[in-house]
Amino acid sequence: MGRFQALDYWVFQAINSFANKSNEIDFVLATIASDFLLPVGFGLILLHRWFSARTCEQRNRNQKLVVLSIINMTVATSFVYILNQWFFRERPFSTHEVNLIFYQPTDSSMPSNYAAGIMGLALPLLRVSLKQTILFILMVLAGSFSRIFVGIHYPADVLGGFILATLAIPITLTINRYTSSIQDHALRIARRLIPT
């Protein structure tokens, strides 16, 4: 465990040591790490997917994928919430000298709620197309890297978030299977109000 934590801190230091060197790079990475850019970006991708279909079958598939994505994010962040009731890890800036270019969050560092959330949103969308898969992976990696860069997460926290988002998939699929008829009904109402 000690060796793992040492490795985790070593990787953190290697990435965080580049912070506070250039104002422009700091601004860009703090913006990417912010609570707004990537979550809104994924929200817009889901909005586009909801409306952009050429056939009825494509529309059904897209809208179900949007619902699946939201369920998976909810399950993944619920895992983080439940885990945080028993487990608390101090943020890097609380225990070490770091280059902090972000506000100081007060919740547990491990697992990363942010990484679990964006990975949870992205995972169900990964099978759509190769081009979009690459885009989503790059977005998730950029968001996670920036969180380490700005000094608020260790790499293991981000990895923990990814693992929780992946573990959420079977539960999401189970929820999806048992709520399929409710979802179909809700989608029918939604399509009547918002024709697509």
Added chain:
Amino acid sequence: MYFGLAYFLSCFTTCMGVLQIASLSPRSKYLRLFKSSYLRKTLGIVLIVISGPLFFLTDDRVVSDHSGGLDANQQAIIFAFTALFSYLLTAIISQLIWKTKIDNRLLKPFDTEICKNGSGDFNFTKLQVKNWADFRHWITGYFRP
């Protein structure tokens, strides 16, 4: 400017942009603000591109929810409301400018029940009025002896 309002305006701009790009799809024709698909695509991209700097460069946006920012729940609620608001505004503006009608194929599987008493040509407002009438009829049906 109040943080929530800035977030709302920024999301609104990007959602309008995304809807213009989505209107390139033949199923979302009733969302178009311009006839030309090139203009819609350009407007969409411009709106998405300008909203980022408008939000992030006008003030310090890296703030916690305890010091004036928004928590995840507030963000999700504002985003959902903004997406719905931009959708309604886009559909209504498009209807006013271009008199766009909603293709009957989009109303499947409700097309027969919606169109049986109408001409078959529904614009966005008429569809929502019809939805409201049907909803009232459905609710009051439970209380009828």
